[in-house]
Amino acid sequence: MVPIFTYRDERKLFAVVGAIIVAALLALLQLDFIRSGRPSPLTIGFTTLGTWVQFAAATVTNGARSGAGTIARMPELARENGTLRARVDQLERENDALSEALARVPAEASLARAQIAQPGGIPANVIGFDPDNVLRVVTIDRGLRDRISPDDGVVTGDGVVGRVIEVDPLSSKVLLISDPTSRLPALVQRGRWWAIAVGTLTRVKLRFVSQDADLHVGDRVVTGAGRSFRAGLTIGRIASIEPMNAGALDRSAIVQPAVDLAALTRVLVVPK
Numbered sequence: 001m002v003p004i005f006t007y008r009d010e011r012k013l014f015a016v017v018g019a020i021i022v023a024a025l026l027a028l029l030q031l032d033f034i035r036s037g038r039p040s041p042l043t044i045g046f047t048t049l050g051t052w053v054q055f056a057a058a059t060v061t062n063g064a065r066s067g068a069g070t071i072a073r074m075p076e077l078a079r080e081n082g083t084l085r086a087r088v089d090q091l092e093r094e095n096d097a098l099s100e101a102l103a104r105v106p107a108e109a110s111l112a113r114a115q116i117a118q119p120g121g122i123p124a125n126v127i128g129f130d131p132d133n134v135l136r137v138v139t140i141d142r143g144l145r146d147r148i149s150p151d152d153g154v155v156t157g158d159g160v161v162g163r164v165i166e167v168d169p170l171s172s173k174v175l176l177i178s179d180p181t182s183r184l185p186a187l188v189q190r191g192r193w194w195a196i197a198v199g200t201l202t203r204v205k206l207r208f209v210s211q212d213a214d215l216h217v218g219d220r221v222v223t224g225a226g227r228s229f230r231a232g233l234t235i236g237r238i239a240s241i242e243p244m245n246a247g248a249l250d251r252s253a254i255v256q257p258a259v260d261l262a263a264l265t266r267v268l269v270v271p272k
Contacts, residue, residue: 107266113157114268121155121268122146127171136162136179136199138264143170146269151227153270159234159258160184160223161267172269176261177204177235185224186235188215194224197235197255204236204255211251215241221255227272234258 115121124146128139142148144167154161154174162182166173175182179199186197186206193213195206206221219238223229239256 104265107156110157111266111268114155117157118155118268118270121270122148124154124172124267124269126264126267136176136182136201136261137165138162138174138176140172140174140267140269141170142269143168143172145169147271148172148269149272152272153228153233154267155229155233155270156259156264156267158260159236160229161259161261161264163228164269174267177257178202178261184229184235185226187222187224187231188213188238189220189222190216191219195221197221200254203239204257206238206253206255208250209252211244211249213251215251215253217241229270 111123115123122142124140124142126138127141130137140154148164148167150164150167152164154163160177162174162176162179164172165175177184177197177199178201180201182197182199184197186195187193188195188206188209191213193210193215195209197204198207199205204221209215215238217238217240221235221238223231223233223235225231236255236257236259238253240254242252242254244251
């Protein structure tokens with residue numbers, strides 16, 4: 001006799017019966033939570049799942065809309081980007097110009113002080129240095145046509161720079177006081193001790209100071225009357241005093257120039 005149900009059919013029957021029993025239990029559990037007025041875990045789960053599905057759908061929809069809007073605005077965004085880049089470039093140029101103007105302020109202020117003290121002075125720009133650095137010489141943009149002549153003094157508002165040694169129609173060369181060939185009559189202002197100021201490449205050395213001079217570090221050194229300068233213009237201040245040798249008839253000292261000779265941009269030429 002052939003059996004009506006096979007083993008496989010029995011498994012399906014058991015699965016169906018099991019599903020019905022589980023559904024019934026869930027229905028009874030749901031009914032119990034409803035009667036008690038509390039949300040069931042099943043309701044909470046379905047609600048949470050539905051919320052997440054809606055959130056995902058909204059995100060995808062909004063993203064698609066935003067992407068489509070961005071693509072539509074691409075030409076406008078490109079124009080705005082170009083405008084912003086041009087504005088940034090303009091602001092950078094303006095910033096560079098303001099920085100340069102600010103950097104010139106100290107030199108311009110120093111020149112203004114020099115012009116007040118020397119009303120007949122001729123303002124000039126420093127346009128070159130000795131490329132070989134053998135001589136402490138600078139070139140200025142004033143020459144014969146501006147009534148510049150050899151031995152004219154050159155100053156800033158801070159003090160003495162040097163003297164004119166060579167004149168061309170449109171430019172002149174100035175020997176700085178730090179050059180070893182430079183010689184200036186000098187005076188230690190506090191005690192009125194005379195000396196000769198000689199360049200040392202980086203500073204100035206006072207030579208032939210009286211052995212009785214009571215020199216102090218910080219003493220102000222000024223020009224004595226000479227071919228290029230009137231008396232009383234600042235050369236610098238004593239930075240160190242050299243020890244006297246036995247039997248020496250004079251003493252010497254090192255002077256730090258009042259003018260930063262390595263950063264000259266604007267000077268005043270004082271005719272003799």
